[in-house]
Amino acid sequence: MENPMRVLVTGATGFLGSRLVSALAARGEIVRALVRGKGVERRWQGTNIEIFQGDMKDRDSLRRSVAGVDTVYHAAAAMRGPWQEFEETTIRGTEWMLDLSRKAGVGRFVHISSVTIYRTSGLPAGANIDETCPWDPEPERRGPYVHAKIEAERHAFRYMQEGFPVVVIRPGIIYGPGGRVMHPNVGYFLTKRLFLLVGKGDNPLPLTYVDNTVDGILLAASAQNAVGKAYNLVDGAAITQKEFLDRYRASVKDGFVTLSVPLPLLLVTAELAQCLKKTGLPSIASTSYGFSAQYANIRLDASKAWRELGWKPRISLEEGLRRTFTQVP
Secondary structure, eight states: OOSOOEEEEESTTSHHHHHHHHHHHHTTOEEEEEESSSSOGGGOOOTTEEEEEOOTTOHHHHHHHTTTOSEEEEOOOOOSSOHHHHIIIIIIHHHHHHHHHHHHTOSEEEEEOOGGGBOOTTOOTTEEEOTTSOBOSOGGGTOHHHHHHHHHHHHHHHHHHTTOOEEEEEEOEEESTTSOSSOTTTEEEEETTEEEEETTSOOBOOEEEHHHHHHHHHHHHHOGGGTTOEEEEOOOOOOBHHHHHHHHHHHOSSOOEEEEEOHHHHHHHHHHHHHHHHTTOOOOSOOHHHHHHHTOOEEEOOHHIIIIIOOOOSSOHHHHHHHHHHTOO
16 A cells, blocks of 8 residues: 555554454555553554554543644444433533544545434334434433434544544444343343343344454445445344344353343333332433333444445354354353
């Protein structure tokens, strides 16, 4: 590469971010990996990877991180903690990154969001969700992660409207080796021997293999027609909760019992838990509204990415699951 691009990846130590750093470096680009902690230098090999210490809560460190950068891949977001953590890291941190990137003359800003931002609660079974569908109108009822993701997207779209070259990527459930194996959209392990399957088990899972996700992100960063748009990234191969669970069960040595709980019962339980929470007694964190949205039987549509970006998942569902389940002890 005669004139390699200089790029910045925030959230570089995360599951997606680390794969993105490796992919960019393999293409010969000069990659600045924004990390908070120390001791991550061994994660990547290559003279074209710069480990840059910074924090989404530290505006000055972010200002330094974008200096001289052509493209920003913004994957950083809070995953846990109190609301203040999500507000400072995901929402304010995103706004700062957008502002500082624009001032630094960054040529393209790829904002990594999530398909969880859509309104799904109350939709009819089988509803098709594409990029024209609205954000959830009551994000505070979904929990801090979804709420913060929606507010961060608001900033991204505001900068789009002001002429800054932003692209928004909304991946589905990202999976693969090194990532989470069993996702809450399937259900929960109550113990090592007892798994709680939510609903009938017939909800389709919007899976996207991590390397397929990276491919879509890279295409969005280079496609001229992508600026000012949002794209869902979902692999498209259909697999239900129960089918996923059956394949997982076949891959592990130790068996477990599956208990199916009807979604209406879970919603009633969540409502009761919220009432108990108001009394000061311990309760589950999720709300009935959040569960209703999470377990909605809907289809995520990624045809726009296929059509406009030329994105086609190169790792099949069968191969992706095989690679993922191989890591299970």
